[in-house]
Amino acid sequence: MTAWAWIEIALTLAAIFLLSIPTGRYVARIVMGQKTWADRFFDPIDNALYLLIGRKVTSLPMDWKAYTFHMLAANLGMALLIFVVYSFQDYLPLNQLNFPGMEAFQAFNTAISFITNTNWQSFAGETTLSNFSQMGGITFPMFTSATTGFVVAMAWIRAFTVTNGGSDLGNFYRDLIRFITRVLLPICFVIALVMISQGAVQTLAASFVAHTLQGSDQTIVVGPVASQGTIELLGTNGGGFYGVNAAHPFQNPTPITNIMLIVMMALLPASIVVTFGEMIGNRRQGWVLYGVMATLVVLFLLLCVIPEQSGTPTLAHTGIETGATADQPGGNMEGKEVRFGVAASSLFADITTGFTTGAVNSAHDSYTPLPGISMFGQMMLQCVFGGKGIGFLNALIYGLIAVFVAGLMVGRTPEFLGKKIETQEIILVSLALLIHPLVILSSTGWSVVAPSALSSLGNSGIHGYSEILYAFTSGAADNGSAFAGLNSNTPWFNLGTAAVIFIGRYPPIIFLMGVAGSVARKPTTPPTTSTLRTDTAMFGVFWFAAILIVGALTFFPALVLGPFAEFFAMKAGLVF
DSSP states (O other), X not given: OOHHHHHHHHHHHHHHHHHHHHHHHHHHXXXXXXXXXXXXXXXXXXXXXXXXXXHHHHTOOOOHHHHHHHHHHHHHHHHHHHHHHHHTGGGSSSOTTOOOOOXXXXXXXXXXXXXXXOOOOSSOGGGXXXXXXXXXXXXXXXXXXXXXXXXXXXXXXXXXXXXXTTSOSOOHHHHHHHHIIIIIHHHHHHHHXXXXXXXXXXXXXXXXXXXXXTSOEEEEEOOSHHHHXXXXXXXXXXXXXXXXXXXXXXXXXXXXXXXXHHHHHHHHHHHHHHHHHHHTTOHHHHHHHHHHHHHHHHHHHHHHHHHHHHOOHHHHHTTOOOSOOSSOOOXXXXXXXXXXHXXXXXXXXXXXXXXXXXXXXXXXXXXXXXHHHHHHHHHHXXXXXXXXXXXXXXXXXXXXXXXXXXXXXXXXXXXXXXXXXXXXXXXXXXXXXXXXXXXXXXXXXXXXXXXXXXXXXXXXXXXXXXXXXXXXXXXXXXXOOOOTTBOOOSHHHHHXXXXXXXXXXXXXXXXXXXXXXXXXXXXXXXXXXXXXXXXXXXXXXXXXXXXXXXXXXXXXXXXXXXXXXXXXXXXXXXXX
């Protein structure tokens, strides 16, 4: 790799870190109900929305059961709404290209996907959805699904700080609206304008005709691309207006916008950790968790970038130069945008899987095996920062397990943030943790023997297995990217991935909110000499080890059958 490639990566990571600190502290003020500069602008909007929803329900203190119920009810209502939009788009406005309504299985899959912040798509948006569907069925849930994960995490943190026994963990609707109006909308508005200035498309027109150099006419699909692309990345949503997503020059026109999109993907998930430290009044605890997550990001990034820049032995054996020079980029350029090259593409791929966004600016299916392991690993752990809220909660799952195990090992009381971690909490945490591998591994195992699933494969053998494993891993991790050699627009995969997405999203949230209710009822115990401190570097190392050990014990055998086997096959000169 060139020196400039390393500088680009370092500056991008530094920008994420530096921006996450003030953003996290600003978000903390919003969550804790403190005054912010945005209040005078957004209070009237908030109050109008409270009136629309209902003054009574938006002022209701909610315990963990009420908070969870209203979250699930609101998500169900929104999912039904966008299902109707997809299914009947041929009767709705702004359908200048006369697209038909979406087939029922596909509409069901897409509704589940976008309401859960997964944004898995078994279609190309520009050939399937009208501009109305893009805005009402795609962009709208990108705001609400991202916010849902965030507010659940904030309610969970409050359980460790409240003194009311858990009777008031906040109000779901107020949390939802305040985060959208004070965080997502202002940032998206500004970034969309910058994207438009760089060449991203923003229009309500559906297409225009271009006259090519060969003298023929070409119809080019356009629409509200910039506005959708900003919340797609900022909300760790993925999906996209175009099938090729952020590789399309209308959505990601320049290297500057490419870096902006990478920073946007990581900004809010990283900021939430800072918010956590502010809310609990212990910044040191927040930085310990930040350090654990950042270390994982860097390690997986190196595993992604360096092997991809090294290319494949097969090309080297044929005499092709695989090293980067002034004349050519080197490495594995298959599936990469020439505008971005290997380094920027690999950085994008690492961040989009680590922060479970799912947006892509290159073809993940074309990466060499070791970068594939990096993508798999981050989605399987689902806590390398992860998506907004949910990734943070998954990191805390490992933290609670680490507290419990470490306490037993050294004979100290298992406590986290002054709350005793006992049998009930560990059972609920374990259930939340086990759902993720259960839905991934069981659905993959079933699919590799089912004829209906095997008929969708574009590749046989090891890589075909990897494509199936990636599809269900991506769905369970709220990611939505794909190894695109798989035809997922079939009843098997539309229903199968929808089930994995749904089960991978909501039951863990319910179990973790149960943990919140349990710890909120407990008194906060002042630290003593027998208390195991969790805000030290030593515990951070233990936390880090718990994540890797539990993750390896859970997923390593599945990876051995796929990308690890591909790596050794590649070394032996075999291709798939």
